[in-house]
Amino acid sequence: MPQTIPLVQHLFRRLRQLNCHSIHGVPGDFFLRALDHIRPSGLNWIGNANELCAGYAADGYARAASQLRRHRSAPSPLVGALMTTYGVGELSAINAVAGSYSEHVPVVHLVGTPSRKAMREPGVRRPVHHTLGDGRAEVYAEMAKHVTCAQACLHRIKNTTEAAEAYDEVLERAVRASLPVYVSLGSDMVELPVPEDLLYKPLKLEPPKNDKSAEERVVHRILEMLQKSHAPLIIADGMSYPFDLQSEINELVSLTNIPTMSFTSGKGLVDESSPSWSPALPNTTDYSRGADLVMIFGPLLSDTNTARWATIPATDNTILFDQDSVELPGSVTELVKSKQVLRGLIDRLKDVKFGQRADVGVLNLTQSPQEVAVPSSSDPITQDSLWPTLSSFLKPEDTLLLANGTPLIGGRSLQLQPRSQVIASPIWNAIGSMLPSAQGIAAAKRNHQLPGRTILLEGDGSFQVTCQAISDIIRYKLDVTVFIANNAGYTYERWLNGMDAEYNDVPSWRYTEAARFFGAKDNDPSYPILARRVDTWGQLQDVLADEKVGDGKGLKIIDVVMDPKDVPEASKPGLSRASEALRSA
Template sequence: MSEQVHLAEYLFVRLKQLGVDSIHGVPGDYNLQALDYIEPAGINWVGNASELTAGYAADGYGRIKGVSALITAFGVGELSAINAIGGAYAEMSPVVHVVGTPPTAAQNAGVVLHHSLGDGNFRIFADMYAKVTVAQANLTDASTATSMIDRTLRECVLQSRPVYIELPTNMVSTKVSARPLQRPLDLSIPHNDEGFEDAEVELILAKIYASKQPFIIVDGFTAALDITKEADELVRITGFPTSTTSFGKGIVNETYSNFHGIYAGEAGKQVYRPWVESCDLILRIGPLASDVNTYGFTTLPNPKKTISFHRNTVEIGDSNSFNNVHVKPLLRKILNRLDKSKLPQYDPYPDLGDPAEQLRLLPPTKPDGIIDQETFWQRISTFFRCGDIILTETGTPSIGGRDFVLPPQTTLINSGIWLSIGYMAGAAQGAALAHRDIVHSISKLSSTTIDANSSAVIAANPPTSRSSQQTFSKRTILFIGDGSLQMTVQAISDIIRNKLALTIFVINNDGYTIERWIHGMKAKYNDIQPWRYLLAPAFFGADMDSADYPIVTHRAEVWGQLWDLLEKKEVQECKGLMIIEVMMQREDAPDALKKLVANAARRNSGIKQELANGHGTSEKAISAAG
């Protein structure tokens, strides 16, 4: 590499070094020159049908790969994507949003340009993005641009949240030093103060040893904090009864004998909630205290009995809070020092539920029986296998998917707070692409000997990657309702364009069923236009006769048809795009959803009173989000 490179080249090479093998986005006149540098940097251009689905896809890619990138144009393009970036911020997904902006001279002069508000203010959109990103960089000065890029990318990875980079058109080809590219970006976690950390570790271990009835809750931010391995190890070594939240489902190995499914508070088994409330120690890892994730705040534990592990904070009881503590090295030290001989010996505890056993006990279905919401989500678990990536859209799929019985090394993506319907269609495209990129990188490494410090190794095995899979099934499986799919159906076009292997189960229950249960069961505003979903691939230009990228579409109206489909080899292998439309009753919903929306209705009419009646539902506890 020469001593100097163009600024856009620097940016995309750096992204490639981080592990971004594909970049999502939509071309616009303010980013067109920058797009010319993507493929020379070794990055695949996805080319999305809309900025919103591009943003959703970048979010999904980041959740699997550990970092992702999105490029849009100033104004109209970036505002179309801001909903997706807001969701990535709320749920901690690392997305680098690059925005092509007008030339600096025009901005400084306040010229009235297209895609602006016409008031000469070119900072207004950046100001908006400052609210939903953790770092921003406006690359207007060549002398500082590369350091700003590196700083911003570092924050994206370490905080696992979106960042915002403005690239003016006149700066794209500006020459900058290439020297920093010779060194990998420093992604090391700052060390905790040794003495301070030791005292904290000993305090936590003492509470674990002194407990009589401990309980572990693994939540969804565990993955974003890169402590999945530590959480799983803690569950396995201690043998403590363990559950996840809905947002955290799939993070720990669900085949462990001490795993008892999702802790669902008032929406779960009657024996579970009082038993948890009787526990004298609760270890809460990567928590998200949202209403949906905590079943209307009914799973929030008593803070006096709880140790909560956040990114840079550990809360021990309701009086000790340690800040500026990095959770990953802290947990690692706890595990290294853990003395199994001092762990409490459990007396038999109530049957909290064995998801696999509950699946086995389900009565057989009748071939002509109607496919019901209450058991579909458990029964479909027999289709899953190690290495699958599974996504459940907000609504009946997300609620029902909490009953999945997952094999080891399975990744589940759902939404724990943002709940933007239609998100999962785009996210599934991004997740499938990330899955393929990881497999391709590993395949290249297996046939090539490379210096361990080279950027090629960094690109193939980015230190930020969340994918802990040892088995790659190459299957990405999406469950999405008909109403949600209509929001972002363009994502199917992006899937076909990039020839991604993806299975889509479209749950067709004729409208917004979750909204019907919240309010307006018979109301017209919860109806949707009936689409012919199985014709979507042809409409989006798929070659229906392609041998290299097969398109498979089926409809299942009764159990017999569904089981016959799932036994087909083409369905199990899914080498291309497969859409299975599953017909369900209009007003049918999982029991947990009915309880959840009833709780939501009560909250909407009087949340303050409900919070006052709950355990540990202080403003601090409710707003805690990692």
């Protein structure tokens, strides 16, 4: 007789096979018995303060090793995972799951539902808790369809073998599409038996191969344009991380020496010590007026990523490399996998010699440096002094999170060290997402012995939304360094509307006391806590030079006080355009 295991162990052990070693979430009555099987399945449970934090943390966990995959062969997470209860729990998390969908992050959202009978026979007079009380038991799964690429509602499937197979199919979709999926499990199904040998059937994770004739047609066209080009330009954008294009982009840059830039979300994709590298894109299209061919990899051309679309080059000489398509000049879109096209292109380029190329200066890629007076030790900290100065604090293999608002703007001027990764949210832009995401990244680094520090550049407004994630970081003794841009409110929004309006203020918190409030122990040698408030340039310099701040061990919270109205000078034209857009018809 074939060996069997509980159905829930099949779900959990499949996650382990995808190198996801931790599940985030908040316990709920409909899946409490399932939690008893997490450790026997080889996984860790990370109990979060709330489901929204759990969703963002699972997102961060999935992103943790995007940069490192090209540098190391050791296993790294292919998905993140969270588990919430039916209704109230899953709706608290759906904001985070939607963000994962918009930015192509593979997250598995497991939902514990009432029993199959209760789901089939919902009552109006005697409704089950966590429902809307109107008999619509499936309404939450319907909501999830809009923010996930596939759903496996196991409570609808009678045969447990078929349920396990349906689950496997959505896992395959999550990895291949790099998108979140939704899985529901009835409370009465947790320990139903399924054949253990189903786990030995390999998951189909590789995308289908391109049609060879279509791929060759695209490669030939790109080669023709490259050979005719005298001033080409490469732009690495943020979707190259989830689309796994990083190795190919760097090989292409190395082979061709084509000048290379990035939008903010694409920082870290290309080695910034390369002679082909130029800083992040300025606020106009001046950089591309001298380029006769622009190749954009992993395009995420949102308004916030492109200075309200001001930095998008003309389409008549631009090639867009998306996940499943390549768009050529003339609006010709070929349905081919970009990664496979790039591999073919690189193989061909190894035997190609190029003519004379314009250098970076001819393309006007660099901005004229502004004369900035060296601050004195007693001077206040400004946005234009803070972000470039933080570059000296960065080390190779750091993971740097740029929270929405002034950190996302100021982060453009950071100079990264080799093998660094930037996590930014250039399209979902959910306030508060990055603190719990940092928790998820730090958990993945621990699970997989991934190198580098986890450093968050956070605004005070963002911090106040998901501050409970500090308790999760402390509870699991994770290594996270947080710089809080304490400018007394929503400075980005001040420049859009209401410079002095009360609605752009946030409460004044004692951020350096957050760790103690959220449970950190004093003088714990196994988990050091360090909190500093800096008001002046001299205090900031002292903190950045402190080895205890820079070692990346334990929890560091640096409260950086700045003027409420101060923003980076280079961001003001874009903010002005965005403000005008709010008033336009």
